[in-house]
Amino acid sequence: MATDGGTLIHPSGERYVAPGTLVPPRGERYTGAIITDKIADLVLVRPMGRGFYIGFIVTSAFTLLFLVAISYLFATGVGIWGVNQPVAWAFALTNFVWWVGIGHAGTFISAFLLLLRQHWRTSVNRFAEAMTIFAVAMAGLMPILHLGRPWFAYWLVPYPDVMNIWPQWRSPLIWDIFAIATYIIVSILFWYMGLIPDLASLRDRAQSRTKQIAYGLFALGWRGEARQWFRFETAYLLMAGLATPLVISVHTVVSLDFSFGLVPGWHSTIFPPYFVDGALYSGFAMAIVLAVPLRAIFRLRDFITVDHLSKMAILLLVTGEIVFYSYVVEAFNAYYSADAYEIAMIKIRYFGPYAPISWSVILCNVLIPQALWSGKLRRNPLALFCLGMVVLLGMWLERFMIIVASLERDFLPSSWHMFYPTFWDLATLAGSVGAFAFMFLLFLRFLPAISMSELRKEAREKPIRASA
Amino acid sequence: MIHSLLAEFAGPNELLDAVRQARRHYEEVDAYSPYAVDGLAEALGMRRNRVPLITLLGGLIGGGGVYFLEWYSAVIDYPINSGGRPLNSWPVFIPPTFELTILGAALAAFIGMLVLNGLPKLHHPLFNVPQFDLASRNRFFLGIRATDRRFDPTLTRQYLLGLDPLRVVEVPE
Known part of the structure; x- marks a missing residue:
């Protein structure tokens, strides 16, 4: 293709939008061409800046730490962690529940809001889905790491083996593997399917032969034919309808891992809705934490607007209030059960050795997020970013509180044993965060962060105007 | 050999009108758009799918x-x-x-x-047309396949020009 002062010109005479230019002018509407060029250029021509390199180096260092922690664990055993009896479940399970939860908001945004015809989801669904996949990938690793003999993880899968035994279908731990495996496969399918038309755009727009072939292979030869679109939309809607009950079932099953146990603090019927809501809460927090720098660094403020952030903040507030309600009901249920162990557990939780953690949970998940009632704060990206971080921390601590503080006081006082994390516990957590961020950066580098095809349609129906 | 003739349009409404007209004369009509245009599949006679x-x-x-x-x-x-x-x-x-x-x-x-949808199909005659790159960006295309009973290279081209497109291009086999 010819160029003219940095502007690419298509053989037909059509001029592409030059990267970094301020089009359209302030107040004018975005056309399909401008949307496509702007978003496609983020992966095709935008050079990697210094910030990107620094982020890449830092996150790959943490990914390396994660790999070292896993290798050392596999070579030595779970003794390198602070786990003991009775606290056999600690960081690994806390990380597992936290990461699965973070994934939930992505599916909620992309599937649930699609069914509810919330058109604002168009700008945020792609990166939220990517967030889901990477979070669930981190989550899926954690139970395998904590197995003790992780090389037997495949024993959870039913297959006709030479030992002539089958999994115990009555155990929620078996349900877990079905739920998590289904969740990650369906999330990847849903994400990839939405990507196909965008990959075709990248294929048609790419200059180098390598990129044309790479994107072309994954675009599967998409031509945007009307009959193809018709089947595509049907399948997309069906997938959304399937993903919505799926996402609720996944965290329900995760919560049953705990509530099927007799441990006071776990054995409660409130767990499924409590966990699902907590999952959405942490997920919306992560979506906001990712969206704020994304729109600032890649200059996507016209696509991911303050309105989008504000709507996600409202969802954060609603789920946060339900979490608050769950804390109250949990304490009330313990009192109402008149069971000495349940009552003792709540007392220990808030006044025992882990009291600082429990009160931090209340601070991070209940008290500070009340600031979201302020409409002004909901429209302040920086404040929302900080608040999202606080909620993410609070939700991690909440999972830790539920898992560890409940296990630490066994029924027999002679079994009581405190849990203290070791370096490798912390390295696994920090490493998983780094690996998540690393994969997210790779996603931003190679795939469009916003759905171009959906945004083209959206811009046609409801004009998106340039603000700067 | 010709695979089909393509007429290029600037917007979805122009394409919808053109498809509705072309369907009165031709059977093997295709439409290509950068996003799912509501009613386009129906205009092509496709009411449901499996x-x-x-x-x-x-x-x-x-x-x-x-x-x-x-x-x-x-x-x-x-x-x-x-x-x-x-x-x-x-x-x-x-x-x-x-x-x-x-x-x-x-x-x-x-x-x-x-x-x-007949995918994956990495190669297709349409990809030989440079203009078709824009079908995934901002242009809308109407295609009439050469296998249509009433297809004639000259007459069909004239017919397509009568629909007031931006241009008409030939897709070689």
Whole structure:
């Protein structure tokens, strides 16, 4: 293709939008061409800046730490962690529940809001889905790491083996593997399917032969034919309808891992809705934490607007209030059960050795997020970013509180044993965060962060105007 | 050999009008757009598709299959007394059944959509037309295939020009 002062010109005479230019002018509407060029250029021509390199180096260092922690664990055993009896479940399970939860908001945004015809989801669904996949990938690793003999993880899968035994279908731990495996496969399918038309755009727009072939292979030869679109939309809607009950079932099953146990603090019927809501809460927090720098660094403020952030903040507030309600009901249920162990557990939780953690949970998940009632704060990206971080921390601590503080006081006082994390516990957590961020950066580098095809349609129906 | 003739339009409404007109004269009409245009498939005479049926079948196979596996392994192949519960404890067999119903249906929806759409098909005569790059960006195309009964290179081109497109291009085989 010819160029003219940095502007690419298509053989037909059509001029592409030059990267970094301020089009359209302030107040004018975005056309399909401008949307496509702007978003496609983020992966095709935008050079990697210094910030990107620094982020890449830092996150790959943490990914390396994660790999070292896993290798050392596999070579030595779970003794390198602070786990003991009775606290056999600690960081690994806390990380597992936290990461699965973070994934939930992505599916909620992309599937649930699609069914509810919330058109604002168009700008945020792609990166939220990517967030889901990477979070669930981190989550899926954690139970395998904590197995003790992780090389037997495949024993959870039913297959006709030479030992002539089958999994115990009555155990929620078996349900877990079905739920998590289904969740990650369906999330990847849903994400990839939405990507196909965008990959075709990248294929048609790419200059180098390598990129044309790479994107072309994954675009599967998409031509945007009307009959193809018709089947595509049907399948997309069906997938959304399937993903919505799926996402609720996944965290329900995760919560049953705990509530099927007799441990006071776990054995409660409130767990499924409590966990699902907590999952959405942490997920919306992560979506906001990712969206704020994304729109600032890649200059996507016209696509991911303050309105989008504000709507996600409202969802954060609603789920946060339900979490608050769950804390109250949990304490009330313990009192109402008149069971000495349940009552003792709540007392220990808030006044025992882990009291600082429990009160931090209340601070991070209940008290500070009340600031979201302020409409002004909901429209302040920086404040929302900080608040999202606080909620993410609070939700991690909440999972830790539920898992560890409940296990630490066994029924027999002679079994009581405190849990203290070791370096490798912390390295696994920090490493998983780094690996998540690393994969997210790779996603931003190679795939469009916003759905171009959906945004083209959206811009046609409801004009998106340039603000700067 | 000609594969088809393409007429290029600037917007979805122009394409919809053109498709409706062209369908009165030609049968093998295709339309290409950068996003799903509502009503375009209907204008091409496509009222329903088989993706929902395939999805339903996929869900039934997934759910039914795993329930059968649970029943067979717990009742026939490896019966063990687990706290006096019936061997076929159907309530606790539901969670895996539910998950695999979703998985089967989602896989069927995805694969069914691809197969019915004739994908993957990495090469197609349309990709030989440089202009077609813009079909995934901002241009809308109407195509009339050369296999149509009433197709004639000259007359069809004139017909397409009469629909007031931006331009008409030939797609070589």
